[in-house]
Amino acid sequence: MSVRLALDIGLALLVFAVAARTIFARGAFEAVVDYVAYGLLLSIVWIRLFAVDVALTEDAIGGGVTGVLLIGAAARLRSAETVAAEETPSGSLRVFAACLCLLVTAVLAGVVLLLPDPGPTLAPQAAEHLAETGLGNPVTAVLIAYRAVDTMLEKVVLVLAVVGVWSLAPDRFWGGAPGEARAARPEPTLAFLAQVLPPLGILVGIHVFWAGANEPGGAFQGGAILAAMWLILMMARLTEAPPVGALWLRLALVAGPAVFLAFGVAGFVMASGFFSYPPGFAKPLILFIEAFMLLTIAVTLPMLVAGPPRREPRP
């Protein structure tokens, strides 16, 4: 058995063990911590499968942003947790749920194992037409050129998620800012990190976006890094979440999907149809669209974490 195979098997066992820990964790907070570790392990699995783009996304979204969201949720649910623990469903119901989960897992495993060898793939076609997009990274080409509608709709879903969070606000807070009023003194340790890290983080975020045209990376991963920088600033209480009524915030939230959709419709005039790019101009257009998506992602994710408005708007 080669060293690599041994490492891969070890990694797979570790993923299973952490997944089991996540399920059997007693409290919500423990489960979230395990889930974040699970996301980080999963990104190593993606790297071993040579899917670096997916690994970056898993790290930034699965481990990072989802982790922050879930920790926030666990903290808010802490007071209700003891009540929920008393309402544990009966043994037979839990066995039934476990059986259903096992069934889904077995079906998924069966589908993967029964795939013909070599599996059905569109990879050759994607690689063949890569030159026409002017991009070097086939994943970015699939996201912004081949399956542009899907990616645009994904961003719409993100904006809808923010609308969903905001709609939890009581009427009198509508238009106000999420989160508590800014504390007089920022948390000193976190404030230090929040002052040192963002210059570097913003540079890395934009680099990941820019490099995404030709190498692993892209608007989503870069946007998540930028979002993390803003989140650190808010957590250190060096800055507050903006009021949800702010015009610049609204514009930034819809900029990505709106610009994407505008160019998609413009494809009817400039090129051969909906979401098609004029030959020769594909790459600059794609980067232009992606820049706005970067902005939208960098604003959407912190707004999801910040939660619904909890203060009355300033007159």
Place this chain on the structure above:
Amino acid sequence: MSFALDVFSIVANGAGVFFFVAGIVGLLRFPDALTRLHALTKADNLGLGLVVLGLLTRAGSLLGALKLIAIWALVQLAGATAAQLIGRAVRRKGPAV
């Protein structure tokens, strides 16, 4: 020369792994949160530092080497901050049961 670099790489990486293992042993064996934090931060600083040192000879380019050093510096910063925050929380609220 390349043999010497390989030996250096292996020794540095081996030493790094030793510190990580020592850190994990500390995490599992030490009695309370603060001492466990102490064990973990040592593993992060020295262990990762030595692994990065060992990988520098294989970085291939100056830019790659600088990126490795930047990763080490960032992990130092994040690790130290997280350790401070956890330590502060433990002192304020007492150790978790």
